[in-house]
Amino acid sequence: MQRYFVEKMDDNQSTILGEDVHHITRVMRMSIGDQLICCNPSGKAARCTITEITxxxxxxxxxxxxxxxxxxxxxxIIVSGLPKGDKLEYVIQKGTELGASEFVPFIATRSIVKWDEKKSGKKVERWEKIAKEAAEQSHRTKIPTVQAPLTLKQLLSLGESYQYKLIAYEEDAKSGEKSKLASTLEQMKPGDSLLVVVGPEGGLADKEVASLRDAGFVSCSFGPRILRAETAPLYLLSAVSYYFELAR
Incomplete structure (x- = not known):
């Protein structure tokens, strides 16, 4: 059954607006009496019957x-060092399917892509649309938040709001570190939040890692292999899903 996220929904009725109206009437060719699933901003979902179309x-x-x-x-919360091409779009799409609650692009020292503030609005809108469509496809009840890219200073400030925060650091993988991710998950309980920083293609600079560590971030490996910038977030989300949803 097709799923839509709506802003206006009470205990008895939902109102679907914007592009979803076109999708319902022109793409899905639904009519009065057809059923769909509506999700409200608080994450509650309901099976609904169409009663009126304009x-x-x-x-x-x-x-x-x-x-x-x-x-x-x-x-x-996935913090991704801005990668080149459409890799971040891939992370947002697949990361949404895997359950991420938020995506935060990060303007890293080694980011090849240079962020254009003039185009930021349209870029973020596209990322939000990708997250929305992926949330609908994967039958989620919440759409992940997508922020505009942050600087290191802004990221350090953001980290002050979180108790659990990790850095995916390839040097830890090379040295054989393999316990910090597991130990962090063991400490967490349902409802907690985990902020995870993944670098761009060239990885995080030593100064960035040092600054993040000073701010309470814990560097760790995601296994013994070196993962691509677009693979590491998906590995992390899969590990979280296994630990909290399958292994219990």
């Missing part, structure tokens, strides 16, 4: 609320 909106009555839990038990 050019601007689709109204649907709530038939039943869905109680299945599909979100990760902990909130995982």
């Amino acid at each position: 050019n601007e909106s689709v109204l649907a009555n709530v038939v039943e609320w869905i109680v299945d839990t599909v979100e990760l038990p902990i909130n995982v």
Whole structure:
């Protein structure tokens, strides 16, 4: 059943607006009486029946609320050093499918891509759209937040709000470190948040790692192999899912 995220939804009715109206009427060719799933901003989902269609909106009555839990038990915030090409789009799409709650691009020293502030609005809008579509496809009840890129200083400030924060550091992988990720997950309980920093293609600079460590971040490996910038976040999310959703 097709899933849509809506801003206006009460206990009895949901109102679908914007591009989703076109998708419902022109792409899915739904009509009055057809059913779909609506998710409200708080993460609750309901099976609904379409009762009215106009050019601007689709109204649907709530038939039943869905109680299945599909979100990760902990909130995982992925901080990605800006990679080249469309790699960040890939991370956002697949990371959403794997349960990330937020994506934070990071303007790293070794980022090849130079961030253009003039185009930032449209770029972030595209990332948000990718996250929304991936959340619908994977039947999530929440759309991950996507921020505009942060500087190192801004990232250090962001880290002050989190108790658990890790750095994926290839030097730790090379030295054989393999316990810090597992030990961090062992300390966490449902509802906690984990902030994870992954570098760009060239990795994080030593000064960046030193600054992050000074701010309370813990560097660790994601196994003995060196992962690409777009692979590491997906490895982390898969590990979290296994630990909290399958191994218990």
